[in-house]
Amino acid sequence: MLDGPLGAGKTVLVQGIGDGLGVRGPVTSPTFVIARVHRAGRLPLVHVDAYRLRDIAEIDDLDLDASAQESLTVVEWGSGLVEGLADAHLRIELSRPRGGRGGDEPGDADERHARLVPVGGDWAARLTRLEMRA
Numbered sequence: 740m741l742d743g744p745l746g747a748g749k750t751v752l753v754q755g756i757g758d759g760l761g762v763r764g765p766v767t768s769p770t771f772v773i774a775r776v777h778r779a780g781r782l783p784l785v786h787v788d789a790y791r792l793r794d795i796a797e798i799d800d801l802d803l804d805a806s807a808q809e810s811l812t813v814v815e816w817g818s819g820l821v822e823g824l825a826d827a828h829l830r831i832e833l834s835r836p837r838g839g840r841g842g843d844e845p846g847d848a849d850e851r852h853a854r855l856v857p858v859g860g861d862w863a864a865r866l867t868r869l870e871m872r873a
C-alpha cells in the first residue's frame with residue numbers, strides 16, 4: 740500500500756519496482772483505468788490507483804484477492820481500502836520533507852522520505868531481513 744499526498748512519488752516508486760522485477764515497457768499512472776497488470780517480469784506487477792475509488796465494493800470487483808496470491812500488488816492511495824482486502828501488507832508512506840525555516844513549503848524537490856510500516860502476517864520479520872541487507 741502506497742500512501743502519500745499528490746506528487747509524493749508513488750508512481751515513480753512503482754516504476755522502480757517494475758524495473759526491479761524486469762517488467763518491460765513503461766509503468767505509467769493507471770489513474771484513468773484504475774488497475775493495470777504488467778507481465779513478463781519475475782512476478783506479475785498489479786498496479787492499482789485507488790484515487791477515484793472510494794468504495795470497497797469497487798476495489799472488490801477488481802478481484803485483487805485472487806491476483807495477490809501470485810502477483811506483487813501495489814495500490815496507490817490504498818489507505819482505508821487495502822485493509823479490508825489484505826490483512827497482511829506493507830504500508831509505504833511517502834512524503835516530501837519540509838523546507839527550512841519551519842515553513843510548510845516542501846524542501847528539496849528531489850528528496851523523498853519513505854516510512855515502511857509492516858502490517859500483519861510476517862511483514863515485520865520480512866522488514867527486518869530487508870533492513871539487515873540494506
Ligand SMILES: Nc1ncnc2c1ncn2[C@@H]1O[C@H](COP(=O)(O)OP(=O)(O)OP(=O)(O)O)[C@@H](O)[C@H]1O
Pocket residue numbers: 743744745746747748749750751752768815848849850851
Ligand atoms: N524519489 C524521487 N526523487 C525525485 N523526484 C521524484 C521522486 N519521486 C517522484 N519524483 C517526482 O515527483 C513528481 C510526482 O511523482 P509521482 O507522479 O510519482 O507522484 P504520485 O505520488 O504518484 O502522485 P499522484 O498522487 O498524482 O499519483 C514527478 O515529477 C516525479 O518525477
Ligand SMILES: [Mg+2]
Pocket residue numbers: 749750751768815
Ligand atoms: Mg501516481
